[in-house]
Amino acid sequence: MGLKELKKLADTLDDSGKQELIFFLQSRTKCVSSSVRAIDEIQEQKHKDGLVCPHCQTHAVVRFGKYVVKTRAGEVKRQRYRCKSCRQTFNDLTNTPLQRTRRPHLWVRFIEFMIEGYSLRKCAEELLGEVTHVTLFYWRHKILAALKQMPTEAFQGIVEMDETYFLYSEKGKRKIIERKPRKRGGKAIYRGISKDQVCVLVARDRQKMTYSGVLGGGRIQTTKLDEAIGGHLSDSNVLCTDAWRAFSSYANAKGLAHYRFKSDGKQRVKGVYHIQNVNSYHSRLKKWMDRFNGVATKYLQHYLAWFRYIDSKEYENTASNKKNMLVKSCLFAVTDTNEKLRLATYFC
Numbered sequence: 001m002g003l004k005e006l007k008k009l010a011d012t013l014d015d016s017g018k019q020e021l022i023f024f025l026q027s028r029t030k031c032v033s034s035s036v037r038a039i040d041e042i043q044e045q046k047h048k049d050g051l052v053c054p055h056c057q058t059h060a061v062v063r064f065g066k067y068v069v070k071t072r073a074g075e076v077k078r079q080r081y082r083c084k085s086c087r088q089t090f091n092d093l094t095n096t097p098l099q100r101t102r103r104p105h106l107w108v109r110f111i112e113f114m115i116e117g118y119s120l121r122k123c124a125e126e127l128l129g130e131v132t133h134v135t136l137f138y139w140r141h142k143i144l145a146a147l148k149q150m151p152t153e154a155f156q157g158i159v160e161m162d163e164t165y166f167l168y169s170e171k172g173k174r175k176i177i178e179r180k181p182r183k184r185g186g187k188a189i190y191r192g193i194s195k196d197q198v199c200v201l202v203a204r205d206r207q208k209m210t211y212s213g214v215l216g217g218g219r220i221q222t223t224k225l226d227e228a229i230g231g232h233l234s235d236s237n238v239l240c241t242d243a244w245r246a247f248s249s250y251a252n253a254k255g256l257a258h259y260r261f262k263s264d265g266k267q268r269v270k271g272v273y274h275i276q277n278v279n280s281y282h283s284r285l286k287k288w289m290d291r292f293n294g295v296a297t298k299y300l301q302h303y304l305a306w307f308r309y310i311d312s313k314e315y316e317n318t319a320s321n322k323k324n325m326l327v328k329s330c331l332f333a334v335t336d337t338n339e340k341l342r343l344a345t346y347f348c
Protein backbone atom coordinates (compact mmCIF):
# COMPACT_ATOMS: atom_id res chain seq x y z
CA MET A 1 0.00 0.00 0.00
CA GLY A 2 1.35 3.43 -0.96
CA LEU A 3 1.44 6.47 1.28
CA LYS A 4 -1.43 8.05 -0.67
CA GLU A 5 -3.79 5.15 0.06
CA LEU A 6 -2.61 5.04 3.64
CA LYS A 7 -3.48 8.69 4.11
CA LYS A 8 -6.92 8.10 2.58
CA LEU A 9 -7.45 5.20 4.94
CA ALA A 10 -6.30 7.26 7.91
CA ASP A 11 -8.83 9.90 6.92
CA THR A 12 -11.65 7.41 7.39
CA LEU A 13 -10.77 7.02 11.09
CA ASP A 14 -12.79 8.89 13.68
CA ASP A 15 -11.10 11.49 15.89
CA SER A 16 -10.05 9.08 18.62
CA GLY A 17 -8.72 6.67 16.01
CA LYS A 18 -6.69 9.47 14.44
CA GLN A 19 -5.35 10.44 17.84
CA GLU A 20 -4.29 6.86 18.47
CA LEU A 21 -2.57 6.78 15.10
CA ILE A 22 -0.66 9.96 16.00
CA PHE A 23 0.58 8.39 19.25
CA PHE A 24 1.55 5.25 17.37
CA LEU A 25 3.57 7.15 14.78
CA GLN A 26 5.18 9.36 17.40
CA SER A 27 6.31 6.36 19.43
CA ARG A 28 7.74 4.80 16.28
CA THR A 29 9.78 7.80 15.19
CA LYS A 30 10.97 8.40 18.75
CA CYS A 31 12.36 4.90 19.11
CA VAL A 32 14.13 5.06 15.76
CA SER A 33 15.97 8.23 16.72
CA SER A 34 16.70 6.96 20.24
CA SER A 35 18.17 3.74 18.85
CA VAL A 36 20.47 5.77 16.60
CA ARG A 37 21.52 7.88 19.59
CA ALA A 38 22.04 4.78 21.72
CA ILE A 39 24.32 3.20 19.13
CA ASP A 40 26.32 6.44 18.83
CA GLU A 41 26.76 6.42 22.58
CA ILE A 42 27.76 2.75 22.65
CA GLN A 43 30.46 3.64 20.12
CA GLU A 44 31.76 6.55 22.22
CA GLN A 45 31.78 4.69 25.52
CA LYS A 46 33.22 1.48 24.15
CA HIS A 47 36.14 3.30 22.65
CA LYS A 48 36.69 5.85 25.39
CA ASP A 49 40.30 4.66 25.80
CA GLY A 50 40.84 4.37 22.06
CA LEU A 51 39.96 1.60 19.65
CA VAL A 52 40.59 -1.92 20.93
CA CYS A 53 40.19 -5.13 18.96
CA PRO A 54 37.47 -7.28 20.58
CA HIS A 55 39.18 -10.43 19.33
CA CYS A 56 42.76 -9.94 20.55
CA GLN A 57 42.54 -6.75 22.68
CA THR A 58 45.34 -4.89 20.87
CA HIS A 59 45.15 -1.22 19.96
CA ALA A 60 46.49 -1.62 16.43
CA VAL A 61 43.15 -0.93 14.79
CA VAL A 62 42.31 0.95 11.63
CA ARG A 63 39.03 2.04 10.14
CA PHE A 64 38.02 -0.34 7.38
CA GLY A 65 35.16 1.10 5.34
CA LYS A 66 31.50 1.30 6.18
CA TYR A 67 28.70 -1.20 6.03
CA VAL A 68 25.02 -0.61 5.50
CA VAL A 69 22.34 -1.55 8.03
CA LYS A 70 18.70 -1.51 7.08
CA THR A 71 16.64 0.02 9.86
CA ARG A 72 13.13 1.32 10.03
CA ALA A 73 14.54 4.82 9.45
CA GLY A 74 16.08 3.63 6.21
CA GLU A 75 19.62 2.55 5.50
CA VAL A 76 22.26 3.60 8.00
CA LYS A 77 25.98 3.45 7.32
CA ARG A 78 28.13 2.18 10.15
CA GLN A 79 31.87 2.08 10.66
CA ARG A 80 33.78 -1.15 10.25
CA TYR A 81 37.29 -1.64 11.69
CA ARG A 82 40.15 -4.02 11.09
CA CYS A 83 42.78 -5.17 13.55
CA LYS A 84 46.32 -4.99 12.15
CA SER A 85 47.43 -7.67 14.58
CA CYS A 86 44.89 -10.49 14.08
CA ARG A 87 43.52 -9.07 10.79
CA GLN A 88 39.92 -9.69 11.82
CA THR A 89 37.26 -7.09 11.17
CA PHE A 90 34.72 -5.88 13.68
CA ASN A 91 32.22 -3.12 14.30
CA ASP A 92 30.89 -1.20 17.29
CA LEU A 93 28.42 -3.95 18.12
CA THR A 94 30.71 -6.97 17.81
CA ASN A 95 30.47 -9.14 20.94
CA THR A 96 27.59 -7.10 22.34
CA PRO A 97 23.99 -8.26 22.81
CA LEU A 98 23.14 -6.23 19.69
CA GLN A 99 25.58 -8.08 17.47
CA ARG A 100 24.08 -8.79 14.04
CA THR A 101 20.69 -7.44 15.03
CA ARG A 102 18.50 -6.27 12.18
CA ARG A 103 16.15 -4.49 14.54
CA PRO A 104 18.15 -2.03 16.63
CA HIS A 105 15.07 0.22 16.95
CA LEU A 106 13.15 -2.52 18.75
CA TRP A 107 15.86 -3.11 21.36
CA VAL A 108 15.29 0.31 22.90
CA ARG A 109 11.61 -0.51 23.38
CA PHE A 110 12.44 -3.97 24.64
CA ILE A 111 14.72 -2.48 27.31
CA GLU A 112 11.81 -0.29 28.39
CA PHE A 113 9.66 -3.40 28.80
CA MET A 114 12.43 -5.10 30.77
CA ILE A 115 12.52 -2.20 33.19
CA GLU A 116 8.73 -2.47 33.49
CA GLY A 117 9.09 -6.22 34.02
CA TYR A 118 6.71 -7.29 31.24
CA SER A 119 6.40 -10.96 30.36
CA LEU A 120 7.92 -12.03 27.05
CA ARG A 121 4.49 -12.64 25.56
CA LYS A 122 3.39 -9.16 26.51
CA CYS A 123 6.61 -7.73 25.01
CA ALA A 124 5.97 -9.60 21.75
CA GLU A 125 2.44 -8.22 21.71
CA GLU A 126 3.63 -4.67 22.35
CA LEU A 127 6.14 -5.02 19.53
CA LEU A 128 3.18 -5.93 17.29
CA GLY A 129 4.46 -9.41 16.57
CA GLU A 130 7.58 -8.13 14.80
CA VAL A 131 9.63 -10.40 17.05
CA THR A 132 8.42 -13.66 18.57
CA HIS A 133 8.52 -14.23 22.32
CA VAL A 134 11.06 -17.00 21.66
CA THR A 135 13.48 -14.55 20.04
CA LEU A 136 12.83 -12.12 22.89
CA PHE A 137 13.84 -14.81 25.35
CA TYR A 138 17.32 -14.75 23.79
CA TRP A 139 17.37 -10.94 23.70
CA ARG A 140 16.56 -10.93 27.40
CA HIS A 141 19.34 -13.34 28.27
CA LYS A 142 21.93 -11.59 26.10
CA ILE A 143 21.22 -8.35 27.94
CA LEU A 144 21.37 -10.19 31.27
CA ALA A 145 24.62 -11.96 30.36
CA ALA A 146 26.04 -8.45 30.08
CA LEU A 147 24.43 -6.98 33.22
CA LYS A 148 25.73 -9.99 35.16
CA GLN A 149 29.23 -8.71 34.49
CA MET A 150 28.63 -5.33 36.10
CA PRO A 151 31.20 -5.33 38.89
CA THR A 152 30.53 -5.05 42.61
CA GLU A 153 32.94 -2.45 43.96
CA ALA A 154 34.72 -2.93 47.31
CA PHE A 155 32.34 -2.65 50.26
CA GLN A 156 32.60 0.26 52.65
CA GLY A 157 31.93 0.17 56.39
CA ILE A 158 29.00 -1.93 57.59
CA VAL A 159 28.12 -4.87 55.34
CA GLU A 160 24.83 -6.70 55.85
CA MET A 161 24.90 -10.24 54.59
CA ASP A 162 22.26 -12.95 54.48
CA GLU A 163 21.38 -15.98 52.43
CA THR A 164 18.10 -16.96 50.89
CA TYR A 165 17.01 -20.05 48.97
CA PHE A 166 15.34 -20.77 45.65
CA LEU A 167 14.07 -24.19 44.60
CA TYR A 168 16.31 -26.00 42.12
CA SER A 169 14.52 -25.88 38.78
CA GLU A 170 15.02 -27.23 35.30
CA LYS A 171 12.17 -25.18 33.89
CA GLY A 172 12.12 -25.20 30.09
CA LYS A 173 14.07 -28.43 29.79
CA ARG A 174 12.15 -30.85 27.60
CA LYS A 175 12.96 -34.05 29.44
CA ILE A 176 13.52 -34.12 33.16
CA ILE A 177 14.82 -37.55 33.96
CA GLU A 178 15.98 -37.56 37.55
CA ARG A 179 12.79 -36.60 39.30
CA LYS A 180 9.16 -35.83 38.71
CA PRO A 181 8.70 -32.31 37.36
CA ARG A 182 7.23 -29.76 39.74
CA LYS A 183 4.47 -27.50 38.58
CA ARG A 184 4.97 -23.73 38.62
CA GLY A 185 7.65 -23.41 41.25
CA GLY A 186 6.08 -25.92 43.63
CA LYS A 187 7.40 -27.09 46.95
CA ALA A 188 10.67 -28.70 47.96
CA ILE A 189 10.66 -32.47 48.28
CA TYR A 190 12.76 -32.47 51.44
CA ARG A 191 12.20 -30.53 54.61
CA GLY A 192 14.76 -27.95 55.64
CA ILE A 193 17.71 -26.90 53.51
CA SER A 194 18.81 -29.58 51.08
CA LYS A 195 20.48 -29.86 47.69
CA ASP A 196 16.99 -29.26 46.29
CA GLN A 197 17.39 -25.64 47.35
CA VAL A 198 19.78 -23.25 45.72
CA CYS A 199 21.51 -20.81 48.01
CA VAL A 200 21.67 -17.15 47.00
CA LEU A 201 23.90 -14.81 48.97
CA VAL A 202 23.17 -11.11 49.18
CA ALA A 203 25.64 -8.68 50.75
CA ARG A 204 24.98 -4.98 50.85
CA ASP A 205 26.73 -2.01 52.38
CA ARG A 206 25.06 1.20 53.48
CA GLN A 207 25.97 2.92 50.20
CA LYS A 208 23.73 0.23 48.66
CA MET A 209 26.62 -1.44 46.85
CA THR A 210 25.18 -4.92 46.39
CA TYR A 211 26.53 -8.36 45.70
CA SER A 212 24.01 -11.07 44.87
CA GLY A 213 25.16 -14.43 43.68
CA VAL A 214 24.21 -18.07 43.35
CA LEU A 215 26.39 -20.07 45.75
CA GLY A 216 25.16 -23.56 44.90
CA GLY A 217 22.91 -26.29 46.26
CA GLY A 218 22.29 -26.67 49.98
CA ARG A 219 23.71 -24.81 52.94
CA ILE A 220 26.42 -22.16 52.65
CA GLN A 221 29.99 -23.36 52.91
CA THR A 222 32.70 -21.05 54.24
CA THR A 223 34.96 -21.66 51.21
CA LYS A 224 32.17 -20.71 48.79
CA LEU A 225 31.52 -17.62 50.86
CA ASP A 226 35.09 -16.44 50.45
CA GLU A 227 35.13 -17.16 46.72
CA ALA A 228 31.98 -15.11 46.34
CA ILE A 229 32.65 -12.00 48.38
CA GLY A 230 36.15 -12.31 49.83
CA GLY A 231 37.50 -10.00 47.15
CA HIS A 232 35.05 -7.22 48.07
CA LEU A 233 35.78 -7.17 51.80
CA SER A 234 38.65 -5.61 53.73
CA ASP A 235 39.49 -5.62 57.45
CA SER A 236 37.81 -2.22 57.83
CA ASN A 237 34.40 -3.78 57.17
CA VAL A 238 31.95 -4.74 59.92
CA LEU A 239 29.79 -7.74 59.08
CA CYS A 240 26.15 -8.02 60.15
CA THR A 241 24.64 -11.43 59.48
CA ASP A 242 22.04 -13.83 60.77
CA ALA A 243 23.02 -16.42 63.36
CA TRP A 244 24.17 -19.05 60.87
CA ARG A 245 27.47 -20.62 61.91
CA ALA A 246 29.21 -20.37 58.54
CA PHE A 247 29.09 -16.58 58.81
CA SER A 248 30.70 -16.61 62.26
CA SER A 249 33.53 -18.89 61.27
CA TYR A 250 34.04 -16.86 58.11
CA ALA A 251 34.18 -13.55 60.03
CA ASN A 252 36.64 -15.12 62.50
CA ALA A 253 38.85 -16.47 59.77
CA LYS A 254 38.92 -13.07 58.04
CA GLY A 255 39.40 -11.20 61.31
CA LEU A 256 36.31 -9.08 60.73
CA ALA A 257 34.18 -7.41 63.39
CA HIS A 258 30.88 -9.27 63.38
CA TYR A 259 27.35 -8.78 64.70
CA ARG A 260 24.86 -11.65 64.61
CA PHE A 261 21.09 -11.40 64.56
CA LYS A 262 18.48 -14.10 64.99
CA SER A 263 16.37 -14.45 61.86
CA ASP A 264 13.08 -15.25 63.57
CA GLY A 265 11.12 -12.55 61.81
CA LYS A 266 11.42 -10.17 64.74
CA GLN A 267 13.30 -7.00 63.87
CA ARG A 268 16.46 -6.72 65.89
CA VAL A 269 18.86 -3.81 66.05
CA LYS A 270 22.08 -3.15 67.93
CA GLY A 271 22.42 0.58 67.41
CA VAL A 272 23.36 1.12 63.79
CA TYR A 273 24.01 -2.62 63.34
CA HIS A 274 21.20 -4.70 61.87
CA ILE A 275 20.32 -6.77 58.79
CA GLN A 276 17.09 -5.04 57.88
CA ASN A 277 18.33 -3.64 54.57
CA VAL A 278 19.45 -7.00 53.29
CA ASN A 279 16.27 -8.65 54.56
CA SER A 280 14.09 -6.16 52.76
CA TYR A 281 16.22 -6.64 49.63
CA HIS A 282 15.43 -10.37 49.87
CA SER A 283 11.73 -9.78 50.15
CA ARG A 284 11.72 -7.32 47.23
CA LEU A 285 13.70 -9.86 45.20
CA LYS A 286 11.32 -12.73 46.01
CA LYS A 287 8.27 -10.64 45.25
CA TRP A 288 9.74 -9.50 41.93
CA MET A 289 10.72 -13.10 41.03
CA ASP A 290 7.14 -14.29 41.61
CA ARG A 291 6.12 -12.91 38.21
CA PHE A 292 8.24 -15.52 36.44
CA ASN A 293 6.56 -18.51 38.15
CA GLY A 294 9.94 -20.00 38.96
CA VAL A 295 13.05 -19.61 36.81
CA ALA A 296 15.47 -22.29 35.62
CA THR A 297 18.37 -22.49 38.05
CA LYS A 298 20.82 -22.19 35.17
CA TYR A 299 19.47 -18.68 34.54
CA LEU A 300 19.10 -17.68 38.19
CA GLN A 301 22.27 -15.58 38.17
CA HIS A 302 20.87 -13.65 35.20
CA TYR A 303 17.70 -12.80 37.09
CA LEU A 304 19.68 -11.76 40.17
CA ALA A 305 21.69 -9.38 37.97
CA TRP A 306 18.50 -8.01 36.45
CA PHE A 307 16.95 -7.33 39.83
CA ARG A 308 20.16 -5.81 41.16
CA TYR A 309 20.09 -3.43 38.22
CA ILE A 310 16.48 -2.33 38.49
CA ASP A 311 16.66 -2.14 42.28
CA SER A 312 19.57 0.28 42.02
CA LYS A 313 19.08 4.00 41.58
CA GLU A 314 19.06 3.47 37.85
CA TYR A 315 15.79 1.60 37.75
CA GLU A 316 13.35 4.41 37.05
CA ASN A 317 11.83 4.11 33.63
CA THR A 318 13.08 7.38 32.19
CA ALA A 319 14.34 7.89 28.67
CA SER A 320 17.94 8.30 29.78
CA ASN A 321 17.83 5.20 32.01
CA LYS A 322 16.50 3.10 29.16
CA LYS A 323 19.32 4.26 26.95
CA ASN A 324 21.86 3.74 29.75
CA MET A 325 20.77 0.16 30.33
CA LEU A 326 21.22 -0.61 26.64
CA VAL A 327 24.53 1.24 26.41
CA LYS A 328 25.90 -0.36 29.59
CA SER A 329 24.97 -3.83 28.51
CA CYS A 330 26.91 -3.28 25.29
CA LEU A 331 30.09 -2.42 27.18
CA PHE A 332 30.59 -6.00 28.36
CA ALA A 333 31.62 -8.76 26.01
CA VAL A 334 28.72 -11.12 25.38
CA THR A 335 29.50 -14.01 23.11
CA ASP A 336 26.51 -16.16 24.04
CA THR A 337 24.72 -17.28 20.92
CA ASN A 338 21.08 -18.43 21.07
CA GLU A 339 22.33 -21.99 20.84
CA LYS A 340 24.77 -21.53 23.72
CA LEU A 341 22.10 -19.95 25.91
CA ARG A 342 19.67 -22.75 25.21
CA LEU A 343 22.14 -25.51 25.95
CA ALA A 344 23.65 -23.89 29.03
CA THR A 345 23.76 -26.21 32.01
CA TYR A 346 23.53 -25.45 35.68
CA PHE A 347 26.35 -23.08 36.50
CA CYS A 348 27.22 -21.34 39.71
Ligand SMILES: [Zn+2]
Pocket (backbone or CB within 6 Å): 053, 054, 055, 056, 057, 058, 083, 084, 085, 086, 087, 088
Ligand atom coordinates in the same frame (compact mmCIF):
# COMPACT_ATOMS: atom_id res chain seq x y z
ZN1 LIG B 1 42.79 -8.31 16.88
